[in-house]
Amino acid sequence: MTSTTDELDEVAEQQRFDALIADEQRIEPRDWMPEAYRRTLIRQISQHAHSEIIGMQPEANWITRAPSLKRKSILIAKVQDEAGHGLYLYSAAQTLGITREEMTDALIEGRARYSSIFNYHTPTWADMGAIGWLVDGAAICNQVPLCRASYGPYGRAMVRICKEESFHQRQGFEILYELSHGTPEQKRMAQDAVDRWYWPSLMMFGPSDDASPNSAQSMAWKIKRFSNDELRQRFVGMCVPQFEALGLECPDRDLRYDEETGRWIMGEIDWNEFSEVLAGRGPANAERLRHRREAHDDGAWVREAAAAYAQKMQDRRRFAA
Ligand code: FAQ
16 A cells, blocks of 8 residues: 555544544444544543552542441452442553553553542541541542543443442542541541641642643643533532531631632642652652552462463364364
């Protein structure tokens, strides 16, 4: 084929891709897609997968110390759900031509991003409530629109993830509700946890729109459906009545609703703290990566055994044929 024919083919493919996006159709792994679209998806989906896997750590910290058998089994189920989310997402990313090993290596070698939120410590049981309510709540706000992401495997993975996140958010709210309606000391513990997690949960939505280099293109490709600030607004609006139901104070003392614009006016997010965490200098970054690396090394025998078993089965099938 001549290069002119190649170029004509590429123009036709691009037109087909653009038409599918314009028509709200899904792009599937077999379809032609622009290289930048593929790379953007690998970036976002793998970062998302890493977040789910690293995100197991702050809550796993409380499994052995949960205050009752019921709380312990709920927490184990939640942490296992996060592992499952990581696996669906790694699988979705693999349909774009990257391997699980490449993604894992990038994470444990410190070359990959994962959500800033998981670089904070969980010193009290109330942190389990605050994570469920605020962190899973923010995750739902961000992820429900991703169920309509233009890339089929990502959107479909998000449907099940969102259902599970709803249960997570509900259990977090319930932990906080019990604490905030318990003894004065329990209520103080709940307020303290919410004070520590509120601002970092707002940072989960990413930089403000004017500082978000990827948003415009990702929205044009219908990967993202709303901007970072739009989703942050939606989340704050969702939290306000829930703060009241919990009987807890919102840590943002400047928060108010502007009737004229229909928007929440918020206090200033500490973007310096956000960039420090992204640069690897958050309270628990080093610990999270160290733990992930150790878990990877400890699991080497499982991977080797699984590969040896798969090889044995393949040989058996070949000899039987
Ligand atoms: N932390 O141009 P944008 C969960 C990076 S899952 C770290 O706005 P984009 C469930 C961004 O990657 C939580 N990095 O980027 C759970 C980019 O870096 P790059 C994870 C951040 O992609 C609950 C740069 O800044 N959820 O919580 C953060 O258009 C409980 C510029 O930003 C997802 O991943 C951040 N907060 O928008 C699990 C959802 N924000 O790659 C366990 C899917 C931004 O250019 C327990 N992802 N960055 O070097 C998304 O929706 C998007 O990727 C955004 C960022 C909105 C996170």
